[in-house]
Amino acid sequence: MGEFELIERYFKRPVTRNALGIGDDCALLSPAPGMQLAVSCDMLVEGNHFLSTVDPCKLGHKALAVNLSDLAACGARPLAFTLALAMPVADEAWLAPFSRGLFALADEHRCELVGGDTTRGPLNICITVFGEVPQGQALLRSGARAGEDIYVSGTLGDARLALEVFRGTLSVPAEVFEAARSRMEQPTPRVALGQALLGIASSAIDVSDGLLGDLGHILQQSQVGARVDTDIAAGLMGAPAGSLAADLRLEYVLAGGDDYELLFTAPPARRDAVKAAALAAGTPVTRIGQIEAEPGLRLMSGAGRLIDRRFASFDHFA
Amino acid sequence: MGEFELIERYFKRPVTRNALGIGDDCALLSPAPGMQLAVSCDMLVEGNHFLSTVDPCKLGHKALAVNLSDLAACGARPLAFTLALAMPVADEAWLAPFSRGLFALADEHRCELVGGDTTRGPLNICITVFGEVPQGQALLRSGARAGEDIYVSGTLGDARLALEVFRGTLSVPAEVFEAARSRMEQPTPRVALGQALLGIASSAIDVSDGLLGDLGHILQQSQVGARVDTDIAAGLMGAPAGSLAADLRLEYVLAGGDDYELLFTAPPARRDAVKAAALAAGTPVTRIGQIEAEPGLRLMSGAGRLIDRRFASFDHFA
Numbered sequence: 001m002g003e004f005e006l007i008e009r010y011f012k013r014p015v016t017r018n019a020l021g022i023g024d025d026c027a028l029l030s031p032a033p034g035m036q037l038a039v040s041c042d043m044l045v046e047g048n049h050f051l052s053t054v055d056p057c058k059l060g061h062k063a064l065a066v067n068l069s070d071l072a073a074c075g076a077r078p079l080a081f082t083l084a085l086a087m088p089v090a091d092e093a094w095l096a097p098f099s100r101g102l103f104a105l106a107d108e109h110r111c112e113l114v115g116g117d118t119t120r121g122p123l124n125i126c127i128t129v130f131g132e133v134p135q136g137q138a139l140l141r142s143g144a145r146a147g148e149d150i151y152v153s154g155t156l157g158d159a160r161l162a163l164e165v166f167r168g169t170l171s172v173p174a175e176v177f178e179a180a181r182s183r184m185e186q187p188t189p190r191v192a193l194g195q196a197l198l199g200i201a202s203s204a205i206d207v208s209d210g211l212l213g214d215l216g217h218i219l220q221q222s223q224v225g226a227r228v229d230t231d232i233a234a235g236l237m238g239a240p241a242g243s244l245a246a247d248l249r250l251e252y253v254l255a256g257g258d259d260y261e262l263l264f265t266a267p268p269a270r271r272d273a274v275k276a277a278a279l280a281a282g283t284p285v286t287r288i289g290q291i292e293a294e295p296g297l298r299l300m301s302g303a304g305r306l307i308d309r310r311f312a313s314f315d316h317f318a
Numbered sequence: 319m320g321e322f323e324l325i326e327r328y329f330k331r332p333v334t335r336n337a338l339g340i341g342d343d344c345a346l347l348s349p350a351p352g353m354q355l356a357v358s359c360d361m362l363v364e365g366n367h368f369l370s371t372v373d374p375c376k377l378g379h380k381a382l383a384v385n386l387s388d389l390a391a392c393g394a395r396p397l398a399f400t401l402a403l404a405m406p407v408a409d410e411a412w413l414a415p416f417s418r419g420l421f422a423l424a425d426e427h428r429c430e431l432v433g434g435d436t437t438r439g440p441l442n443i444c445i446t447v448f449g450e451v452p453q454g455q456a457l458l459r460s461g462a463r464a465g466e467d468i469y470v471s472g473t474l475g476d477a478r479l480a481l482e483v484f485r486g487t488l489s490v491p492a493e494v495f496e497a498a499r500s501r502m503e504q505p506t507p508r509v510a511l512g513q514a515l516l517g518i519a520s521s522a523i524d525v526s527d528g529l530l531g532d533l534g535h536i537l538q539q540s541q542v543g544a545r546v547d548t549d550i551a552a553g554l555m556g557a558p559a560g561s562l563a564a565d566l567r568l569e570y571v572l573a574g575g576d577d578y579e580l581l582f583t584a585p586p587a588r589r590d591a592v593k594a595a596a597l598a599a600g601t602p603v604t605r606i607g608q609i610e611a612e613p614g615l616r617l618m619s620g621a622g623r624l625i626d627r628r629f630a631s632f633d634h635f636a
Contacts, residue, residue, distance in 0.1 A: 024459050024539075025391035025524055026356035026449070037355060038344035039432065041446060043402035045439030073343035084361035084444045114357065117444075121363030126402045126435075126444035128359060131344070141342050206343055221342075 001090045003118055010099040011083065011113060027114035029080060035132040037079075040070035046123040050185075051166060056094045058185040059125070060101030065189045066208065067129035068109060069260040072194030073206040075139040076131030078111035086121035109191055139197060139204035144222035144265040146293035148202055151274060151285045153193055153261045155238035156211055157249065159184035160256030176243045183238065187260035193285070196277035197264060204264035210255035212297060214263055219297060228289035230254075231302035236286060254299075265291055319408045321436055328417040329401065329431060345432035347398060353450040355397075358388035364441040368503075369484060374412045376503040377443070378419030383507045384526065385447035386427060387578040390512030391524040393457040394449030396429035404439035427509055457515060457522035462540035462583040464611040466520055469592060469603045471511055471580045473556035474529055475567065477502035478574030494561045501556065505578035511603070514595035515582060522582035528573035530615060532581055537615060546607035548572075549620035554604060572617075583609055 001009070031037045044063050046052055064081065071078055083102070087094070106113065111129070162180035164170040172180075190206075197204065203222060205214045211233070219226055234250050241249075262285075266274050271287075278285040292298075299307040319327070349355045362381050364370055382399065389396055401420070405412070424431065429447070480498035482488040490498075508524075515522065521540055523532045529551070537544055552564065554571050562570075580603075584592050589605075596603040610616075617625040 025388040025522075026358045026394060026456070028392075028451070028456055029355040029357060030453065031349065031355070033351075037347040037349070039347060039398075039400060039446075039448070040344045041400040041402050041434050041444075043404055043435045043437055043439075043442070043444060045404050045437055045442075048438055070343040074346075076344060080357075082357060082359040082446055084359050084446075086361055086363050086442060116359050117361045119361055119363055120366055121361075121442065122440040124361070124363075124404060124439065124442045124444075126359075126361060126442075128357075128400055128402075128446040130357070133346070135348065138344070138346055204343075 001092065006090050006095065006118055010095045011116070013103070013113065027080070027082070029114070029130060031132045034135050036135050036138065038071055038074045038076035038131040038133050038138060039128065040067055041126070041128040042066050042070070043124065043126040054185060055097065057097035057101035060098040061105045061186050063125045063127055064102055064105050064111070065187050066260060067127045068105070068111070068189035068191055069187070069206040069208065071129055071131035072189050072191045073139065073204050073262060074131070074133055075137065075194045075198040075204070076133040077195055078109040078191060079130045079132055080112045080114045081106070081127050081129040083113060083116040084126040085116070085118050086124040088120065088123065134198070137198050139194065139201050139264065141203055141205050141218050142221040143203035144218050144224055144291045145202060146224055146291055148265040148267050148291040149271065149287050150215070150226060150228065150263070150265050150289040150291060151287050152207065152211065152236065152263050153190050153283050153285045155236055156207065156259050156261060157237040157252030157256040158239055159187070159258035160252040161239055161244065163258070170244065172239070172243045176239050180239055184258060187258070189260060190262045190281070190283055192281035193262055193278065193283040196281045200270050200273045200277055201264040201266050204262055207259040207261045207263050208257065210257045211263065212254045216297060218263070218265065219295070225292045225294045225296045225298070226289055227292055227298045227300050229302055230299050230307055232286065232288050319410065324408050324413065324436055328413045329434070331421070331431065345398070345400070347432070347448060349450045352453050354453050354456065356389055356392045356394035356449040356451050356456060357446065358385055359444070359446040360384050360388070361442065361444040372503060373415065375415035375419035378416040379423045379504050381443045381445055382420055382423050382429070383505050384578060385445045386423070386429065386507035386509055387505070387524040387526070389447055389449040390507050390509045391457065391522050391580060392449070392451055393455065393512045393516040393522070394451040395513055396427040396509060397448045397450055398430045398432045399424070399445050399447040401431060401434035402444040403434065403436045404442040406438065406441065452516070455516050457512065457519050457582065459521055459523050459536050460539040461521035462536050462542050462609045463520060464542055464609050466583040466585050466609040467589065467605050468533070468544060468546065468607040468609060469582050469584065469605050470525065470529065470554065471508050471601050471603045473554055474525065474577045474579060475555040475570030475574040476557055477505070477576035478570040479557055479562065481576070488562065490557070490561050494557050498557055502576060505576070507578055508580045508599070508601055511580055511596065511599035511601040514599045518588050518591045518595055519582040519584050522580055525577040525579045525581050526575065528575045529581065530572045534615060536581070536583065537613070543610045543613045543615065544607055545610055545616045545618050547620060548617050548625050550604060550606050
């Protein structure tokens with residue numbers, strides 16, 4: 001199977017929402033009047049972002065999901081994406097399920113594949129995703145102000161739990177592992193929530209490197225500090241309380257990585273609006289702390305005790 | 319050196335032409351009113367698109383050049399790009415010259431780095447480039463009509479000559495090799511010519527897989543055929559006539575690959591306009607044949623003799 005046949009068979013589909021799709025030197029995009037184009041790009045490498053044993057269908061889902069999660073964090077509506085794919089060989093047994101998983105998620109979000117590149121090389125998946133957001137309204141990392149609430153969507157730490165089981169450092173009951181594994185392999189980008197939070201949230205980021213590390217980005221770019229309630233945070237894990245030690249639980253929630261939930265801030269006056277947005281998007285959100293004027297990130301128990309512990313954020317070169 | 323320090327040190331620069339650059343979940347782009355966004359994406363893999371011994375500065379140039387060439391083929395003006403980079407280690411001795419070469423070409427075209435991803439893995443460079451083009455005016459592969467002239471810019475076949483010297487299948491004088499090597503390692507994207515041809519050319523493509531293969535894409539999408547003059551084509555090589563056999567010369571010109579010249583069509587009534595566009599862009603163009611109603615691609619000698627020879631187009635999985 002040659003390069004052009006591969007594209008024709010697995011990746012070329014009629015493009016309806018954009019001006020021009022696969023098959024020319026460029027794709028052409030026309031954002032609606034008054035809209036800005038939001039662009040994000042993520043590269044997934046075997047052995048680093050996924051295991052060689054992963055189901056290609058789930059990998060197709062995840063490769064797009066992590067990119068859609070970046071659009072969600074800006075409150076953008078997905079429009080289109082490009083896919084660059086390096087593979088050792090053009091293997092149909094891999095390509096068929098990969099493209100199936102990819103397009104299933106793309107269709108769910110009406111996000112069209114408009115271009116890309118395929119080439120021979122060590123397995124590498126690079127997706128660039130495009131969304132639109134009303135001019136000047138995108139949710140940024142720099143908008144958090146002292147006194148605002150800090151929220152996170154869904155559950156945290158389960159992807160890390162699954163990774164540690166794969167690594168052999170942890171053992172949990174089979175049903176706990178399966179649920180966690182699904183979170184790791186097929187994360188749900190919070191696209192509807194991101195859009196619902198436009199005009200409500202003051203800042204947002206997606207949690208991909210760990211809650212504390214990503215909150216750190218908001219604090220840095222907003223030039224503020226924060227207090228996070230560790231009792232509330234510890235309750236954010238999907239895996240049942242008895243399935244692992246309390247300190248590991250807190251570590252996975254605060255610094256697990258690969259969660260793809262939204263972390264955002266909003267003024268206390270907008271608590272009802274945040275609740276309504278979460279309800280409309282069908283995504284639970286939890287208030288976990290507060291933005292403070294004093295720089296730094298403070299972990300407090302529910303009783304108000306300061307917790308002195310360091311958690312490393314995920315770094316691809318550390 | 320960690321992931322964030324690496325980005326900060328080598329890739330973060332102030333962004334002036336776009337709404338938001340590196341450092342948030344998405345970059346924000348605002349095409350001017352009446353403009354469409356042209357998007358293209360190319361992935362470069364070590365051993366396939368470049369040799370491990372290549373000067374990183376030249377590689378930085380080439381990685382962006384091959385993407386700008388796609389914008390040129392649509393007549394789009396460069397705006398911005400994203401860079402996803404996988405490297406085995408964060409090596410400063412590689413990153414410093416790579417980013418220098420990359421930004422030198424980016425600055426030349428006022429094309430700003432607005433986002434991306436860095437990760438550990440086998441060396442892989444994936445760039446997605448954005449340009450703008452007036453609504454409905456992009457040069458496409460589908461616009462060629464019978465009776466139109468076929469043109470190509472610059473010179474062809476020299477990159478292939480250099481590759482064959484590297485492969486050890488060919489030996490040429492040192493000065494011929496150096497000139498050809500420079501064409502292979504630092505191609506010049508024909509950005510000004512592409513824009514100058516808006517409203518003049520009826521179709522265009524960039525020559526990356528070989529002249530005949532890329533002309534084939536125009537013929538297929540325009541549903542036409544073509545005749546190409548092999549005597550004129552043979553004169554398109556930069557390397558002097560005596561430096562290699564005539565049949566190799568013709569093969570490298572017609573099916574060499576890695577040229578990044580523009581191949582385009584225009585009505586005979588626009589010959590003066592094509593000349594003026596080439597002059598304005600400072601890029602020579604040569605008329606090499608004609609579009610015909612009869613499907614298929616015919617190679618003719620200057621004397622009108624049909625040449626019966628097959629040339630394989632470059633295919634990354636063949």
